[in-house]
Amino acid sequence: MNRALAILFAAVWFLPTAAAEVVIVQPSEPSAELAIPLTIAVVSALLLWRWFVPRQLASLQVAFEIEDDLYEVHRISRTVVEARELLSVREVRKGAILYMMGMTGILLLIAELMFDPKTFYQPNLYLIGVLVGLPIVVSPWETLNAQLIGVGKANIKAGFASRLGRLTTLPLLIGALLATVILGLQLEGQVSPQWIAISMLVFMGPTIIAYGRIMGASWNVLLLNKWRSFRGQTTAIDPERPRFVNRLVAVILVLFLFTMPLTALNGIVTVIYVITVEPSNTEAMLN
Known part of the structure; x- marks a missing residue:
């Protein structure tokens, strides 16, 4: 992957x-x-x-x-x-x-x-x-x-509760999306691109949170171990000595992992700057 x-x-x-x-x-x-x-x-x-x-x-x-x-x-x-x-x-x-x-x-x-x-x-x-x-x-x-809800429920009762919960979460997610769109429509009088972006952010919220939890828990471990793999060292996670291709992939991952928080921070700072200062090249900056 x-x-x-x-x-x-x-x-x-x-x-x-x-x-x-x-x-x-x-x-x-x-x-x-x-x-x-x-x-x-x-x-x-x-x-x-x-x-x-x-x-x-x-x-x-x-x-x-x-x-x-x-x-x-x-x-x-x-x-x-x-x-x-x-x-x-x-x-x-x-x-x-x-x-x-x-x-x-x-x-x-x-x-x-x-x-x-x-x-x-x-x-x-x-x-x-x-x-x-x-x-x-x-x-x-x-x-x-x-x-x-979780996954892998063992008994029938838990399985029924899981299926019932799955049927409940979808309307909940769609309702949150529609509520955000309606709120933007009431405040702006129209569905502006900004509120479309906010609505999609609300809809994708569970995925963003899950991805953040996974990356937050494994970022440091991945960065250190992939850096050691790039240097040709064995690690607890990668006990076999890495070959050339594995070392090449490791350095690419190190680059991605190192720049990932910087990219996220840059995006947050840019949005805050555009909203508060409203420079003349706002659209170009967001693009």
Whole structure:
């Protein structure tokens, strides 16, 4: 997964930029060239699913810190075959399908931009919206359920309560979204982009909180251990001596982990500055 992020970052970094007017091709005007981005995205997604993802999960471990620099490490998979068996588990399969939907949508968008950044086929845009939008909608709901209800209930009574809770959290999440939109409409008289952003922030809140809890608990451990892996040292989390590719991935992760809090802090400071000072280039700064 970490290599996928690195490859995706590199692909986006080298995308061509275009200042010309964008052309949306209607479904009534199909051509063979318009099918190329979709073909590239589908083939790339199949390779990602059949080859890349299982190999990334072939040495999956979970570590719990017991004391300082002392970890209880559980190895979940060792081989590609075991990784594929892990992906066939029901709960894992659901998450993997959502992950592949999002990645396929992103790959399709990248293929559209790389092939012809000034022309977009309308059905592909709708497909991108569905592939990326569905995981975005499901993710906050699932993370909210995991935080409020938990997973893996053992008995029937708890299972019934869990299912009832899952049916309750979705209306709760949608209600919070609609309430934020209505509040913005009452205060501004219209649904402004600022209130749309606030509404989406409320809707994505459970995912943001869950991601923050995970990264907050593991950031320091990941940074230190990946730095040691980059230097060729074995660690409690990575007991095997890292190869060249592992060391390369480790330094990329160190770079991402180090800049992650700086990027978040920069975003917060920028928004506060724009709201309080209201400079003349506000839109350019936010963009």
